[in-house]
Amino acid sequence: MSITLDFNGKNLAKGKSLHLHYLPAKISGDGEANVETYFNNYTREAPEYGSGMLNNALRGYPLVGERMKVPEGYKGLVLQETEKPLSESTDRQLRLTGVFDEFTYWNYDKVPSNGDPFRQAMLMADVAKALSEPISEQDLEAEIRRNLESKKENDS
Template sequence: MSITLDFNGKNLAKSKTLDLHYLPAKIDGDGEANVEQYFNNYTREATDYGSGVFTNALRGYPLMGQRLKVPEGFKGLVLQETEKPLSESSDRQLRLTGVFEEFTYWNYDKVPSNGDAYRQALIMSDVAQALAQPINEQDLEAEIARNKENTKTSP
């Protein structure tokens, strides 16, 4: 099975920017949704939980949300499948439908935190970048010396 992405740099630059929401729900539907009228109009800031925390509801279930930025050096893409595959092993083709720099991340009935699995996945890009950076000998020797000092001072 192969996956073909149907876009180029020119399409990426002129793609429309989307107002994106990541919801903790599976919705069996593939059509237009009037998010502005039926969802965004009911989003309120929940100052009791700190700045930048929002509240709303989905089908009667309370939601707590926060705006998140796409990690630096990355770009959020929305891809749509052009045709439904005939089988799991069929080739698939995806086309670019929009881009985003930030999105609203929602949780059911709890304030979003770095303990959420989804937030931890976003943080992993920073961890991977730190692990991939080369270390020179001077930095390594300084870290070894710092660890020796910490071992001497700790009980």
């Protein structure tokens, strides 16, 4: 199976900017939703949970959320399948339907934290960047010296 992405760099620049919500729910539907009227209008600041926290509810379940930015150097994309696949092995084609730089991340009745799997996945961009940066010999030697000095202090 192959996946074809149907967009180019020009589409990214002029793609429709979207305001997205990451919800802890599976919604079996593929139609339009009037999010502005029936969800966004009920989103409130929730300082009791911390700075920048929000609250709302979905089908009676309380939500606590926060606005998150896409990691620097990355662009959030919304892709949509052009045709429903007939089987798992069918080739698929996705087209760009919008772009985003920030979104609202929601949890059921608990404050979002770095312990959440989704937030950990978002942090992986920073980890990957740190691991892929080249290290000079001088930096490596300085780190080895620091570790040796630290070990001597701990052994004393």
